[in-house]
Amino acid sequence: MPLLRVDQNGLWCEPGGFHIDPWNPVPKALITHGHSDHARRGAGAFLCAAPSEPVLRSRLGADIALETLTYGERRVIGETTVSFHPAGHVLGSAQIRVEHRGEIWVVSGDYKLAPDATCAPFESVRCHTFVTESTFGLPIYRWPPEAEVAASIHEWWRMNQRRGKASLVFAYPLGKSQRVLAGLDPAVGPIFCHGAIERMNRIYRASGVTLPETLYSGSVARGYDWSKAIVLAPPSAHGSPWMKRFGAVSTGFVSGWMRIRGTRRRRSIDRGFVISDHADWPGLQQAIAATGAGCVLVTHGYRGPLVRWLEEQGKQARALETRFEGERDEGTATSPGEDVAEATEEDAAE
Ligand SMILES: [Zn+2]
Ligand SMILES: [Zn+2]
Incomplete structure (x- = not known):
């Protein structure tokens, strides 16, 4: 049984008894960051990295049951030990490290390696299995300085x-x-x-x-x-x-x-x-290599090309079916975004 798997509600960790970035209401949710495809309403209890707290309270409600950990701080949850590590994506964004009987998984959420003065820089975390996004997982995506x-x-x-x-x-x-x-x-x-x-x-x-x-x-x-x-x-x-x-x-x-x-x-x-606040193609490759992971699971974006490239590198790789989205301001966004609601709200107010 893998340490984490996708169930109908999200990324489920059975030994820990929690979901990561669930898309349905669940009892216990660990949240990588405040974007609306990762932080949704309705969990019984939330846990996030400390700098993400004001973002989540602003978007999900001031009175949600929310606990925080500082980056790197460890917490035992069920049979697992969990910690949050900077993902360099937006304020408070984190990769979530889950350890169970010596096996280590890291769930990246969204991340980038490029410098950004507005959030903590991406930290590379060693693991056996790395769950990565792949929003810009095509060689054409390379960011200018x-x-x-x-x-x-x-x-x-x-x-x-x-x-x-x-x-x-x-x-x-x-x-x-x-x-x-x-x-x-x-x-x-x-x-x-x-x-x-x-x-x-x-x-x-x-x-x-x-x-x-x-x-x-x-x-x-x-x-x-x-x-x-x-x-x-x-x-x-x-x-x-x-x-x-x-x-x-x-x-x-x-x-x-x-x-x-x-x-x-x-x-x-x-x-x-x-x-972009996501890694470009070289950034994805660099980040994945630095984890030392032998197995890589790809959650969203151009998953096929990245999986093929990883297999060529001799890694075990496969796509995971999730409801995370790529960079949400793309022309082809399919779900009603929170920014739409906010804009409408302001239109009405003015
Ligand atoms: Zn995001
Ligand atoms: Zn995302």
Whole structure:
């Protein structure tokens, strides 16, 4: 019997009596991070890494039964010993290490190796079995250096200012937006955020992450001249009535999917910026190799190519059927996202 397996509710650990990132209500849930495909409502009790607590309380409810462990802290649960280790994905994101009678499994959740000033860096954890995501598990996905992307965002922002257009940037509210913000130079012009992003900014700042000063996009009077401003908004706000107030705009979209030209065309976006909070193809390979795992289970994304590559490396590998999603701001997102609800909420409020 494997230490972890997928049942109808999620990744189930029988010797521990808990699920990891369950998609249905279960008695006990260990949560890797706050994105809505991993952190869902309804568990009887939650356990997460300490820096993830404010994110989960904000998204799942202030009064959920939630306990936390600091990174690296060990807790005996049932017949297992469990600990959380930084995944470098978003604030509080963790890989979950489960040990049972000398056998060690690590569940990655989502992760990246690229540097990110807004969360703890990915930590490599040795294990026998590594459960990995594979959102960008194709050789074409290789991320450019962050500084290069930040420079192109500033260049685009200045060009829009000269042309009298507001710069509207669509990015996922948890993680991606703060990473973009951390790289912005407030000397170029005012930085505004949609309410859904501003809420997350507050949590990041309270957690000690430094972000440039931002203004809530609903805080200025009608008739405000937006032509010098950059405005961050969730992808769901694109094409919504919320956009009308800005007058002439140029739109930019921040996502790993922007590596592929067609994605931008389908979404009718003026500019794509390639920043992802997931590992690229070399990053996946590097992370997997560093675990020393002889067996690799692949949960979501381009699973087939990664499984084949792993088998060529002499590893045992197979795909796991889960309900996790890839980078959720992709053009082909299938489930109603939380950011949609948040955007609608703000539209109504304004
Ligand atoms: Zn995620
Ligand atoms: Zn995910």
